[in-house]
Amino acid sequence: MSKRTTLIISLVALLALVTIFVASRTLAAGDLTPKEARRLIARMAGIQLPSDAVRIKEISSLGNSATVTAQVETAFRFVKGDKDQWRVAEIRTGDRRWEDLDTLMRALNAEKTARARAELESIATALESYRREHGSYIESKSEATLIDHLSPRYLARIIRVDPWHQPYEYEGTRDGFTLRSVGPDGKSNTADDIILPGGSR
Structure with a gap:
């Protein structure tokens, strides 16, 4: 198996219109606080981002849901495949922890x-x-x-x-x-x- 070329790129990803559906047993959408939104986004799809990696820009309620515009700072690991094309392979969810993107997509x-x-x-x-x-x-x-x-x-x-x-x-x-x-x-x-x-x- 040939050695894969790995490129690590740190970036700030703007997650526009991240929709968080709040179950009826939790807070009503109008009561969603920036702290709660930050916590939910940081734990989205089973991953755990550092709390300071998520910055809430805006929260607006819509019935039983809330639309949250947030800025998430993290790092992605890119891998060059057999056809010499780059693809996103992993996302950093902690100081030294990387998660496979395909696994995260399956969880999502x-x-x-x-x-x-x-x-x-x-x-x-x-x-x-x-x-x-x-x-x-x-x-x-x-x-x-x-x-x-x-x-x-x-x-x-x-x-x-x-x-x-x-x-x-x-x-x-x-x-x-x-x-x-x-x-x-x-x-x-x-x-x-x-x-x-x-x-x-």
Whole structure:
């Protein structure tokens, strides 16, 4: 195996619009403090950055979430591959600690998958409430139409896109429905899709 060329670059990365979703058991979004935001960002995706590496620029609330603009100072290790192209291989999370970027991305996608599943379950619960009152599910192949029918009576928070910023998919008949997130790869009908069926489909 040939020796890999390694380049360490220290930089300041501006993380614009870092969205932190606060669970209902924690502080309300309007109560999110810079200290709490800094702590959550420093521990994002299972990594632990030094607290002084995160600087909060702005916090604005949005329903049950808060949008935080933050500046994060850290270092990245770049590796030159077989085709003589650089890629980011690791991120420094402490004075002498480096984390594999692929591992971090898998951890981040696992967190997003759990969030997507929870949001789909919220929509499914709203659909069941709708069916109890109307005698059937919403007949549509449009997630936008679905949410328009459910919000705000059955669904307090409007949920249109998944954690990867792709629209949720819905297909419903009178007797059943299928809810779907296309998952990390952004493609429908692949192995990482998150699917939640309901009724008698």
